[in-house]
Amino acid sequence: MNLILLGPPGAGKGTQAKRLEDKFKIVQLSTGDMLRAAIASGSEVGLKAKNIIDSGGLVSDDIMVQMISERVDEPDCKNGFILDGFPRTVAQAEALDVMLADKGLQIDHVIELKVDEGILFDRIRTRIAETPEAERRSDDNEETLKKRLDVFKEQTAPIIPYYADKGALKTVDGMASIDEVSAQIDTIVAA
Numbered sequence: 490m491n492l493i494l495l496g497p498p499g500a501g502k503g504t505q506a507k508r509l510e511d512k513f514k515i516v517q518l519s520t521g522d523m524l525r526a527a528i529a530s531g532s533e534v535g536l537k538a539k540n541i542i543d544s545g546g547l548v549s550d551d552i553m554v555q556m557i558s559e560r561v562d563e564p565d566c567k568n569g570f571i572l573d574g575f576p577r578t579v580a581q582a583e584a585l586d587v588m589l590a591d592k593g594l595q596i597d598h599v600i601e602l603k604v605d606e607g608i609l610f611d612r613i614r615t616r617i618a619e620t621p622e623a624e625r626r627s628d629d630n631e632e633t634l635k636k637r638l639d640v641f642k643e644q645t646a647p648i649i650p651y652y653a654d655k656g657a658l659k660t661v662d663g664m665a666s667i668d669e670v671s672a673q674i675d676t677i678v679a680a
């Protein structure tokens with residue numbers, strides 16, 4: 490089973506992806522985590538990505554599509570995967586369709602976690618406050634947060650109608666409790 494989790498920063502994609510990993514023995518592919526690992530390793534992609542991420546912008550579609558394409562080919566993805574943070578632009582969504590078709594794969598469910606903007610600010614502010622500075626993500630700060638939400642609205646939100654038009658989109662109330670959100674997702678994937 491292959492899934493896409495969609496939603497703005499702070500929507501709870503990572504939390505739900507972890508639960509889905511355990512429940513269905515499929516792997517979470519978080520492009521944010523993959524990029525942070527690339528930065529930590531000092532790879533060429535990491536060097537290109539660092540300043541972009543710290544400013545709240547988006548890494549180029551080419552780099553991201555290549556990164557996901559290679560990752561999906563790894564053996565641990567054979568049971569299925571959860572895309573978290575990808576696609577983030579309509580161009581990425583289109584490239585994903587082509588890439589998966591080439592590999593003979595498909596997405597089974599596209600699940601949007603819907604959360605009001607004010608709540609997102611509160612959640613991320615709490616995440617910042619509760620994480621010691623040394624462990625904090627370099628893009629978890631007030632200035633970058635606003636930029637990340639703006640980038641989501643401008644560049645990522647258009648993929649919601651992209652999937653809705655294909656009849657592939659399921660929307661979940663991301664403001665419900667973590668357990669309720671999981672239950673809603675379970676109902677969708679069981680259908």
Ligand SMILES: Nc1ncnc2c1ncn2[C@@H]1O[C@H](COP(=O)(O)OP(=O)(O)O)[C@@H](O)[C@H]1O
Nearest residue numbers: 498499520521541542546547548553574575577
């Ligand atoms: N698919 C992608 N395309 C372009 N940039 C990405 C992508 N995924 C992650 N990034 C970069 O990594 C940053 C952190 O991503 P992520 O951990 O998913 O954060 P968020 O908490 O905003 O969902 C993004 O702000 C962006 O700079």
